[in-house]
Amino acid sequence: MRLEEAKLEIERKLKEMVDRDAKIPNAYLLFHSDRHAIHWSLAHGGSDDMPANAEQPYHTASIAKTFTAMIIAKLVEGGKLLYEDRLDKYLQDDLMSDLHIYKGKDYSREITIQHLIGNTSGLGDFYEEKPKLGKPFLDIMLDEPSRYWSAKETIEWTKQQISPRFKPGEKVHYTNTGFNLLGLVIEEVTSKPYHQVLHEMIFQPQRMNHTYLSQYSEPAEQNPYPVAKLNLKNREINVEDYRSFSSIYAGGQTVSTSEDLLKFMKALAAGSVVHKDTLESMKQWQKMWIGVDYGSGLMRVRMLPIIQKYNVWGHLGSIGSFMLYNLGMDIYIIGNFNKSGHLTKTVRFLFNTLRTLSKAIS
16 A cells, blocks of 8 residues: 555545444545655534634643643743642642542642643542532533633642542543643743743743633634634534633643644654653553543553554544654654544544555565
C-alpha cells in the first residue's frame, strides 16, 4: 500500500465513523511525520450547516491536563516548587480542611504535588463521578449554562459530594479535581491567574496563536472559523455559550486547533517545552485503565498487550479528543470526535489507522 492509498483509506474510515453516528457532529484528524513527509489534515461533518474545516478550533477536553502538568514541570525546573511538596504548603486551610477523609482518617495534608500530577492522590472526580446527592456535575453544567464555577467551588463541591477512593499514593484514579488544585497551586506560586500563566509559559512560546482557555482568555489571533460544536449527553452545544464550563479550569478547558496542538506536541517530544530528562521522568507509567497507563500529566496507550509497535503517548480526552505520538514510526496523531463517551471507539479507530499507515511506510 502506498502513502496516497493509505491517506484515502484513512479518510474513508473517518467519514464512515462520522456518517454512521448521528451524535458525532464533526471530527478532526491530523497525521504528521517529518520522517515520512506526511502532513494530512482532515475534517468531516459540520456545525450549523457549515462543513467542518481542518483549521477549525475545537474544545480539547483533558488534553489540556498536559499543559497544566508542563507548567508544574517548568516551575520545578525553575526551582519554584518541588514535586514532593505537600499541597498545604500552597493552599489555605479552609480549602485543605476535610479535603481527603478516607475510612475515617484525614489524609488531606499528606497529598503532594506529585500525587496530583500523577492522579494518585485518591481524590474523587467532580466531573464524571456520581455524587452522593442530586444531579451529576455534568448535568448541572448543562442545565445551568450561565452559572460561573470557580476552581475553589468545584473542590468544595467534591468534598461534599464525592468520597476519596484510597490513601494518597496507593494507586491511580483519574480526577479533574486534582488538576483544578494544581491550577490553584500555579496561581499561588506565580502570583498570576492560571490562564495568564498558560499563555505566557505554553501558548506564546510555542506560537499556539489560536489556542486559549475558554471562558477565561482570548486567542492571540482570531480564527476565521467558529469553535466546533460537540455532543455532550445527546446535547449538541458550543462550549463558548456555556459559562458553566469555567468549572473545568486547569483540568481541560482549552480550545485549540489540530495545527496548534501539533506545534506543542512536536516541541514537547523534542525537549523544547521541558528538558528531555524532565520529560522522561514524567513517563514513569502506572496502570490506570485497560491498555492506558498514566505518568505525570501524560498517558501511554498500549494498543496491543505485547506488541509495542503501535504504542503512543500524549493525552486523551473524554469527548474523543487525542494528542499523541508514536515514536517507532515517528507519527503524530491529533484530533477530536467531539462526542462524550466516545473514548474507547476513538482508541480503536486510531489503532486501525496506525495499522493502515504502518503497511504504507514499512
